[in-house]
Amino acid sequence: MKQLMPGNAAAARGLWEAGCAVASSYPGTPSTEITEEAAKYGEIYAEWAPNEKVAMETAFGASLAGKRSFCGMKHVGLNVAADPLFTASYTGINAGMVIAVADDPGMHSSQNEQDSRHYARAAKLPMLEPSNSAEALSFFRMAYELSEEFDSPVIVRMCTRVAHSQSLVETGARVEPPARPYQKDIAKYVMMPGNAIRRHPVVEERMRRLRAWAETADINRVEPGEDNSIGIIASSTCYQYVKEACGDRYPVLKLGMAWPLPDDKIKGFAASVKKLVVAEELDPFIESYCRALGLDGVEGKSLFPLEGELSQNLVAEKLGLPYERGTKLDEPLPARPPVMCAGCPHRGLFYTLARLKCTVLGDIGCYTLGAVAPLSAIEMTLCMGASVSAVHGFNKADRANERRAVGVIGDSTFMHSGMTGLANIAYNQSNSTVVILDNSITGMTGHQQNPTTGYNIKGDPAGKVDLESLCRAMGIRRVRVVDPYNLKECEEAVKEELAAEEPSVIIARRPCALLKYVKHRPPLKVGVDRCVGCGSCMRIGCPALSIREGTARVDATLCVGCGVCAQLCPAGAFADTGRDA
Amino acid sequence: MSTKNIMIVGVGGQGSVLASKLLGRLLTGRGYDVKVSEVHGMSQRGGSVVTYVRYGASVASPVIDRGQADFIVSFELLEAARWLEYLRPGGQVVTSTQRLAPMPVLTGAASYPEGLLEKMRAAGFSVDALDCVALAERAGNVRSVNLVLLGRLSRYFPDIPEEAWREAIEVCVPEKFLELNKEAFALGRSTGS
Numbered sequence: 001m002k003q004l005m006p007g008n009a010a011a012a013r014g015l016w017e018a019g020c021a022v023a024s025s026y027p028g029t030p031s032t033e034i035t036e037e038a039a040k041y042g043e044i045y046a047e048w049a050p051n052e053k054v055a056m057e058t059a060f061g062a063s064l065a066g067k068r069s070f071c072g073m074k075h076v077g078l079n080v081a082a083d084p085l086f087t088a089s090y091t092g093i094n095a096g097m098v099i100a101v102a103d104d105p106g107m108h109s110s111q112n113e114q115d116s117r118h119y120a121r122a123a124k125l126p127m128l129e130p131s132n133s134a135e136a137l138s139f140f141r142m143a144y145e146l147s148e149e150f151d152s153p154v155i156v157r158m159c160t161r162v163a164h165s166q167s168l169v170e171t172g173a174r175v176e177p178p179a180r181p182y183q184k185d186i187a188k189y190v191m192m193p194g195n196a197i198r199r200h201p202v203v204e205e206r207m208r209r210l211r212a213w214a215e216t217a218d219i220n221r222v223e224p225g226e227d228n229s230i231g232i233i234a235s236s237t238c239y240q241y242v243k244e245a246c247g248d249r250y251p252v253l254k255l256g257m258a259w260p261l262p263d264d265k266i267k268g269f270a271a272s273v274k275k276l277v278v279a280e281e282l283d284p285f286i287e288s289y290c291r292a293l294g295l296d297g298v299e300g301k302s303l304f305p306l307e308g309e310l311s312q313n314l315v316a317e318k319l320g321l322p323y324e325r326g327t328k329l330d331e332p333l334p335a336r337p338p339v340m341c342a343g344c345p346h347r348g349l350f351y352t353l354a355r356l357k358c359t360v361l362g363d364i365g366c367y368t369l370g371a372v373a374p375l376s377a378i379e380m381t382l383c384m385g386a387s388v389s390a391v392h393g394f395n396k397a398d399r400a401n402e403r404r405a406v407g408v409i410g411d412s413t414f415m416h417s418g419m420t421g422l423a424n425i426a427y428n429q430s431n432s433t434v435v436i437l438d439n440s441i442t443g444m445t446g447h448q449q450n451p452t453t454g455y456n457i458k459g460d461p462a463g464k465v466d467l468e469s470l471c472r473a474m475g476i477r478r479v480r481v482v483d484p485y486n487l488k489e490c491e492e493a494v495k496e497e498l499a500a501e502e503p504s505v506i507i508a509r510r511p512c513a514l515l516k517y518v519k520h521r522p523p524l525k526v527g528v529d530r531c532v533g534c535g536s537c538m539r540i541g542c543p544a545l546s547i548r549e550g551t552a553r554v555d556a557t558l559c560v561g562c563g564v565c566a567q568l569c570p571a572g573a574f575a576d577t578g579r580d581a
Numbered sequence: 582m583s584t585k586n587i588m589i590v591g592v593g594g595q596g597s598v599l600a601s602k603l604l605g606r607l608l609t610g611r612g613y614d615v616k617v618s619e620v621h622g623m624s625q626r627g628g629s630v631v632t633y634v635r636y637g638a639s640v641a642s643p644v645i646d647r648g649q650a651d652f653i654v655s656f657e658l659l660e661a662a663r664w665l666e667y668l669r670p671g672g673q674v675v676t677s678t679q680r681l682a683p684m685p686v687l688t689g690a691a692s693y694p695e696g697l698l699e700k701m702r703a704a705g706f707s708v709d710a711l712d713c714v715a716l717a718e719r720a721g722n723v724r725s726v727n728l729v730l731l732g733r734l735s736r737y738f739p740d741i742p743e744e745a746w747r748e749a750i751e752v753c754v755p756e757k758f759l760e761l762n763k764e765a766f767a768l769g770r771s772t773g774s
Contacts, residue, residue, distance in 0.1 A: 002609075003609070004605045004606070004609050004615055004617065029621055030621060032621075108620045108621075109620070109621065132616075132643070160620065161618060161643050161644065162643075164618060164619055164620060164621055165616055165617065165618040165619075165643035165644075166605060166615075166616065166617040166618070167614075167615070167616045167617075167640075167643065168609065168614060168615065237642075237643065240641045240642045240643060241641075241642050243641035243642075244641040244642035311642070311644060311646045312641075312642045312644075312646050312649075313646040313647055313648070313649075323646075323648070324647070324648030324649060324669055324670070325647055325648050326647035326648030326649075326665075326666040326667055326668060326669070327648075327665065327666060327668075327670075327704075328665060328666045329662050329665045329666075329700065329701060329704055329706075330704065331662065331694055331697070331700055332694070333659060333662055333663050333694060334659070334683050334685045334686050334691035334692070334693065334694075335629075335683065335685060335691075336592065336627075336628055336629040336659070336660070336663075336683035336684075337628055337683070337684060337685075338593065338626040338627055338628035339626060339627040339628070339684045340626065341594075341626060341627065366626065369626065372684070373684070373685075373688060373690070374688050444626075446621065535689075538687065538688060538689075541684060541687075541688065543627050543684065543687065545687065546682055546686075546687050547689075557723065
């Protein structure tokens with residue numbers, strides 16, 4: 001029986017059915033659930049690695065050892081893992097190795113909207129691209145067959161709308177792939193110049209064979225239409241938008257493989273239609289390829305934007321088909337941006353940094369919301385780990401910055417790529433101050449464990465990296481722990497460490513308020529007779545607080561009793577229920 | 582049949598996931614092709630969130646575009662207003678009358694529009710509004726607003742017997758919350774005109 005399944009769960013099912021035995025990933029929206037779901041299958045050893053590079057190398061090692069392996073990541077994670085990616089293309093694999101990369105057109109939860117298809121071309125690797133859950137399942141299965149047939153890691157590119165959409169799938173049984181015992185092969189697996197020079201032609205030959213495979217593969221198929229005045233090339237979720245907008249009106253070349261592209265199939269399709277249109281999100285990847293094939297009349301980015309997602313209405317509009325536009329309410333509506341949750345332990349620390357007028361170089365996580373009004377504390381967010389490295393550069397460029405600049409990074413992000421930046425601070429001696437926001441979880445992606453939490457992906461006890469010892473071992477002598485709910489303690493720590501004439505780390509430690517084991521205190525109450533309506537408590541941007549009719553109000557359904565607001569109240573209006581320990 | 586579209590909108594953390602799961606179960610159980618689409622990550626942190634539920638003989642796109650929704654089911658009044666552009670002509674809004682002030686309103690940078698319900702109706706939108714929070718509390722837990730809303734929505738599906746909805750609830754809701762959620766559903770379905 002068919003069942004409704006999110007794309008990421010279907011991907012995990014495909015891994016399992018293909019006999020995948022080892023999965024190592026770093027969480028990142030919209031890729032996270034593939035590995036979470038894979039971890040639910042007893043036959044798959046699954047783990048969270050500290051970062052995507054480690055995950056990919058782990059998967060490579062498992063492939064070398066003879067087990068079908070997997071690593072998954074979001075698009076920017078592939079930047080981190082690009083180093084092993086490019087050379088694993090040269091070595092090839094032993095048992096099948098599949099890499100999932102999930103792009104986020106529209107940036108629902110990302111810092112850029114890079115197009116990962118470029119990696120497949122640059123690293124000379126095959127890339128499959130499912131358009132719904134059923135294809136996610138079958139393409140992940142197929143990816144292992146391809147991987148072993150062509151001695152190559154295979155990338156499967158997901159996107160937000162495939163990863164996080166549920167559609168019907170039919171599940172199958174698990175296959176146990178034939179054993180591929182590890183065999184010593186220095187010429188294949190040791191990529192020093194003498195060997196790599198011999199492997200490069202192997203890679204080019206593999207691409208030629210893959211291109212021939214792409215010509216005959218039924219995942220690249222022509223769907224006939226009633227009107228050949230236009231022919232559309234599409235893949236991934238764009239294919240679904242095209243079918244929604246056009247039905248069977250125009251012929252469609254549906255590509256299940258983003259790289260390599262089938263030259264003859266594309267040329268043949270182009271010859272069968274009057275006008276060739278490529279409907280693709282982000283970069284003109286297929287379109288540029290068509291131009292290189294000499295198909296100069298192709299239309300793509302002349303119609304569709306380079307930015308954001310396509311949709312059925314956009315496709316209909318650009319192809320001149322009728323569509324309903326909808327009617328807005330003629331009324332200005334306030335936006336509803338995401339905010340730090342009530343009781344978020346990051347709030348107190350950001351309030352302190354804003355109050356002390358620090359220059360805060362931030363990082364990737366829930367705490368990026370420290371850049372949002374009214375806190376408006378973070379002044380830079382670039383990529384995982386950049387807070388630590390950049391504050392060092394900021395201070396080296398102008399030593400006066402050492403008195404006010406702070407790098408702020410989460411526990412999981414610090415393990416991912418903050419550690420190396422801290423080694424640089426310790427080694428090259430800037431008087432930099434780094435704050436590690438240790439909320440004991442990877443928050444933004446939905447509560448994944450990491451090396452500092454002491455639990456593994458299944459929630460079982462695991463090794464635990466001690467942040468204080470780690471920082472000290474790197475050569476940071478000034479390491480102190482504060483409670484971010486305690487504003488006085490935070491302020492003292494930040495002032496002292498900024499003034500210190502040596503590198504320092506402040507660990508602001510308190511578990512995420514959304515964690516199930518965290519016990520909440522009763523909601524605060526406002527003493528209406530004491531509140532003067534000054535709005536001091538509103539400076540922390542807590543969604544549980546508001547001022548109505550000149551008095552502060554607490555939304556008891558949201559408040560978790562953290563008491564940070566009470567510490568800001570000059571009138572002691574929260575005094576009765578304020579924090580006591 | 583042509584594809585039908587239901588949008589569930591609200592504020593991150595309000596419980597739209599269970600509502601879409603339940604609809605997915607209900608509609609696949611009736612033999613439809615179904616697609617359900619939601620977005621995870623940053624927007625879930627108290628931001629404006631939307632879930633798309635589409636069903637029919639064969640569904641292609643996982644998302645609902647402007648002018649296409651047969652129903653907008655909203656946990657919050659401002660969010661109902663925000664997504665109206667997605668309603669098809671003649672479409673139906675089913676909304677809770679709850680008002681949750683977004684951060685720009687809390688900080689005083691913007692104000693929560695007054696008389697939204699009346700303005701929506703005056704603009705010609707068909708809006709079925711009810712105090713879902715009060716009904717959820719009456720059912721026994723304020724968190725059961727989602728089932729109150731689904732109960733209300735169920736009135737617009739004369740072809741789907743109440744029993745099918747109840748079966749979907751039984752499959753999707755944990756045993757210990759079952760009676761509470763069934764009660765919330767019943768209150769949403771039966772209250773008012």
